[in-house]
Amino acid sequence: MTDHAQHQTMGHPSPWPWIVILATLGLLYAIGLVRQPQSKHWNPWRTLRWYAGLLVAGAALIGPLPVAAQTSFVAHMTGHLLLGMLAPILLVLGAPITLGLRALPVARSRRCVRLLSQPAFALVAHPVTAAVLNMGGLAVLYTTDLYRIMHEHALVHVVVHAHVLLAGYLFTAAMIGLDPVIHRPSYLYRAVVLVLAMGVHSILAKSLYAYPPAGVPGDQAQAGSMLMYYGGDAVDLVLIVIFCAQWFRATRPPPRIVPAALPSG
Amino acid sequence: MDLRNHDRTTTAGARNTISGALLGIGAAAFVDEAVFHQILHWHHFYDKSTTEVGLVSDGLFHAVSWFATVAALFLFADIRRGNAFRRVRWWSGLLLGAGAFQLYDGLVQHKLMGLHQIRYGVELWPYDLVWNVIAALMIVAGIILYRRDASAPPSA
Numbered sequence: 001m002t003d004h005a006q007h008q009t010m011g012h013p014s015p016w017p018w019i020v021i022l023a024t025l026g027l028l029y030a031i032g033l034v035r036q037p038q039s040k041h042w043n044p045w046r047t048l049r050w051y052a053g054l055l056v057a058g059a060a061l062i063g064p065l066p067v068a069a070q071t072s073f074v075a076h077m078t079g080h081l082l083l084g085m086l087a088p089i090l091l092v093l094g095a096p097i098t099l100g101l102r103a104l105p106v107a108r109s110r111r112c113v114r115l116l117s118q119p120a121f122a123l124v125a126h127p128v129t130a131a132v133l134n135m136g137g138l139a140v141l142y143t144t145d146l147y148r149i150m151h152e153h154a155l156v157h158v159v160v161h162a163h164v165l166l167a168g169y170l171f172t173a174a175m176i177g178l179d180p181v182i183h184r185p186s187y188l189y190r191a192v193v194l195v196l197a198m199g200v201h202s203i204l205a206k207s208l209y210a211y212p213p214a215g216v217p218g219d220q221a222q223a224g225s226m227l228m229y230y231g232g233d234a235v236d237l238v239l240i241v242i243f244c245a246q247w248f249r250a251t252r253p254p255p256r257i258v259p260a261a262l263p264s265g
Numbered sequence: 266m267d268l269r270n271h272d273r274t275t276t277a278g279a280r281n282t283i284s285g286a287l288l289g290i291g292a293a294a295f296v297d298e299a300v301f302h303q304i305l306h307w308h309h310f311y312d313k314s315t316t317e318v319g320l321v322s323d324g325l326f327h328a329v330s331w332f333a334t335v336a337a338l339f340l341f342a343d344i345r346r347g348n349a350f351r352r353v354r355w356w357s358g359l360l361l362g363a364g365a366f367q368l369y370d371g372l373v374q375h376k377l378m379g380l381h382q383i384r385y386g387v388e389l390w391p392y393d394l395v396w397n398v399i400a401a402l403m404i405v406a407g408i409i410l411y412r413r414d415a416s417a418p419p420s421a
Contacts, residue, residue, distance in 0.1 A: 195332045196325075203324030209311045210320075226310060233331060240332055244339040253347060 012070060013157050018061040022054050029096060035103035042099065046178075050094025057087035057165060070151060073216045073224040080228070083161065084134070085235040088168035089176070089242070097179035122182050127190050130170040131197040137163050138204055147213040171197065176242045187247045194243065198236050205229035277349035278414070284340035285358025286365075289403075291334025293363040294326070297370065301383070312381040319378030326374075330366070353417070357410035364403030371397040 029050050036042050059065060060083035068075035097116070101109045115121075123129055141147055141160060150156045173179065175194055184190075205228035212221030301308040315323075344350050371393065374380045383392040 191332065191336070195328045198328035198331065199325035201324075202327045203320055206311060206324060207320055210315070229310075229327075233327075236328075236331060237335070240335045244335050248339050248343060251343065 012067050014154060015062040015066070017158050018058070018161075022058050022061070026051065026054050029094070029099065032096070032099040032103040036099075037102065040102060042102075046094050046099070049090045050096060053087045053090030053092075053094060056082050056090060060087070061161060073213075073220040074227055077224040077227045077231070080138075080164065081231045081235060084138075084164040084168040085232065086238075087165065088172040089235070089239060091169055092172045092177055092179075093242075095178040101180075117182050125170060125174060125181060127171075127174040127185060127193040130167070130174040131193050133163075134167040134171040135197055135200040135204070137167050138201070142204060142208060142213045143211075145214050148215040151215075172239065175239060176246060187243075187250070191243070194240070198232075201232050201236075202229055205232060277344070277347070278351060278354055280340065280344055280349065281351045281354040282358035282361075282411075284337050284344060285355040285360075286362030287333035287337035287340065289359040289362025289364070290366045291330050291337060292359070293366040293370075294330030295334065297367075307384040309381045309385070312379065314379040315381065316378050319374065319380040322374055322378055323380050326366075326369075333362075351414060353410050354414040357407045357414060360403045360407030360410065364400045364405075364407060367400035368397060368404065371400055 029047070033042060033047065060079040065075055065079050065082075069079050101112060104112060124133075137160075141150070146156075146160070150160050175190055177184075205225055207225075208228065209222050209225035212218055216224070297308070302310070341350075341355075344355075371383075375382060375393070375396075382389060383396055
């Protein structure tokens, strides 16, 4: 078990930071739900998606999967697909910002909107920035020593996983977000960014087959590479369908005017 | 081009071609993946002769074809919604897209970039020949259908 020996320094990653973070996110959403104005209806599907997203993220961060991921690259990659791709789709479709803005008193809600309209937020939320943060993070993780270091230092482990979730959220929100943004680039623009990001994901996945990350045995790297390639496709399919469905709805032609309804003469 | 304004910026004919071509690219890539990688196991996920540029090309085309498949179907639904479907024009797009993708895969990715070969442990040239001739035939058929659509009187 040479592989195990390499990862001995840290032991199992502690679940506690994540239990606290995910529970807080769940609690905040619940407070938002309770504080909704009586007059407004909140779509229960959004609530369901938000909590499903927290569960999926939890599965990647708490329990048997992160423990197995200490020694198994395939388990690590399963966690990556759940935390960086599937959980963000569910969380984004929970529309947490919209919920929060509605729950706050009007004055504070306006102040939050002003804060969110700052150029810094617009820059980070831009599709290109979000894609670079997302794919760049993965490239750094798998092509430098970071993957090995992550398994030796608890703090690095938390930071890397937080980055995967946050960057995944930003990217997904830039593509299919329901929450209001200052400026959303056109569908074609976003489609190009989406395809390029998916392309980089496929390139990274397949290159892991040939060039395993530091400390990962060849056979594990190959299995993990194929899981990233095809598993990524599966989650991307969900993202693409939602993206195209939003386009289809947004481009719905205006209802035909029945000639009889027109004023005569 | 903003897809939201496609009604104004592109004609119905072009939209039929785009939808067909995207589905053609997606279908060719799907057959490649499902039949040759997964069922026959002729193609290999990675080949020791795969070049760096081959990896990049593979990843990008993989992403393009995956997105194209879904986008093509939504575009198709959009065309039908606007009563703008032109069967011959759409099929010409599909054949052009599928043929172009297969020719690129067969000539550039398999041969120039050495991504992987069609099959291993066999005399390769008949496979390459059949692969690329089929691709060329699809492109020719696509051009013929395109011309037939262009010469047909516009149906009301």
